Structures are given as C-alpha cells and as structure tokens.
Amino acid sequence: MIFISGIFITFEGGEGAGKTTQIARVAAVLREQGRDVLTTREPGGNESAEKIRALLLNNEGAHWLPLTELLLINAARHEHVTKTILPALQAGNVVLCDRFTDSTLTYQGYAGGLPHHIIEQMNTLATEGLQPDITLFFAVPPSMGLQRSKNRGGASDHFEDKDRLFHEKLYAGFKEMVQHNPKRFTVIDATQPLENVTEQCLAAVERILITD
Helix, strand or coil: CCCCCEEEEEEEEECCHHHHHHHHHHHHEEEEEEEEEEEECCEEEEHHHHHHHHHHHCHHHHHCHHHHHHHHHHHHHHHHHHHHHHHHHHCCEEEEEEECHHHHHHHHHHHCCCCCHHHHHHHHHCCCCCCCCCCEEEEHHHHHHHHHHHHHHCCCCCCCCCCCCHHHHHHHHHHHHHHHHHEEEEEECCCCHHHHHHHHHHHHHHHHHHHH
16 A cells, blocks of 8 residues: 555646646645645656657647547556656645546546546556545636637647537536535636635635645
8 A cells, every 4th residue: 555645636627727827826825834745737747748748739639539548648647646646645745736537537538438437447547546635626618718728829739629519528527527526526616816716726725734
C-alpha cells in the first residue's frame, strides 16, 4: 500500500471554464498560508507526458480515434501519476491538477462514445487506483465557455475545435458525474466574476484541508 499524506484536488470543466486561472489563484493563497503546493495538468505534467500532450492537442491530432486518444492520454497519465503526482503527495504536498480521470470519462466517453467500463479500467490501471480527495467542477454553459476560449485569442486546439454537440455532451456528462458523486464533487458557478469564483474555490479547498 502506498502511504499518502498530501491532498489531491482536481479542477474539471469544459473548454473556457477558467480552471487554469483559478488553480494559479488558489495555489498562491495556499502558499501564502505556508503550504507546499504543486500545480500540474493533464494531459501533461512532466517532460514525457507533455510530449504526448503535444500530439493530442495540436490540430494535426484531429485524426485520432477516441480509443487512440484514450490510450495516449493514459500513457501520459501513468508517467504523470508515477513520476510527479504520487511523489508530491507522499511528501505531504497539496496537489492541484488541471483535469484528471473525469475529463477522460467525459471527453472520450460521454462525448467520444467509448464504453465507460473500458475507460474506467484504463484510468485505474494508469493511476494505480489514485483518486482525488475533492474535485471542483467549473459549471459554465458550453456557449459561454467556447466564447471565452475564442476571446482568449491564440490558436485553438483539437478539442476546442469540436462541434457544438460535442461540447453539449461534455457538459451533460460532467453534470451526470456530479450527481453520481456528490461527496467528491463541489460545483463552482464559474459564470460569476473572477473574484467570486476564487472565493468559491477557496471555500471548497479549505473544507477539505480542515477535515484532513
């Protein structure tokens, strides 16, 4: 059995939900409180996993089939969990991760059409059974999220360029997972102003840190 003394918090949501911004803000507050914090992301999180991320997210990756995406994501995930996340948790750090296994279930499952049991088996294999202590779901309607991504500028990625139906399925999938896992998920109303969203995130994170 692997002994873990840290706290693992994941940030989930559709495109343009604001997860990345809020991870940075939450991390800054926790560090001011004297906590050791690791911020990371999926796919990616270390050198080898970032190489796979580049394959997945650039628009040249548009030809990947959902099963191919699943295999690539979990190859990156195994590298990430084993070499980055678990060592940080074993050292007692708070780990804030931008996406994790829930994104795989929504992107390749609910929206991509792969059977959920296959995705769950692959996720478990890649993570060695690691699950978040708490997951923050950033609730933003797809139309708003996609507009935010567009306003952000820069090149869009393979998943942002999917059609509206794909993103509607993503949002519905996330909401269904929240309903099935109310103890792990905290819903963040990410349509609110930036400061309000940060306050929601910090309140949820503080609750899990206090009960730890």
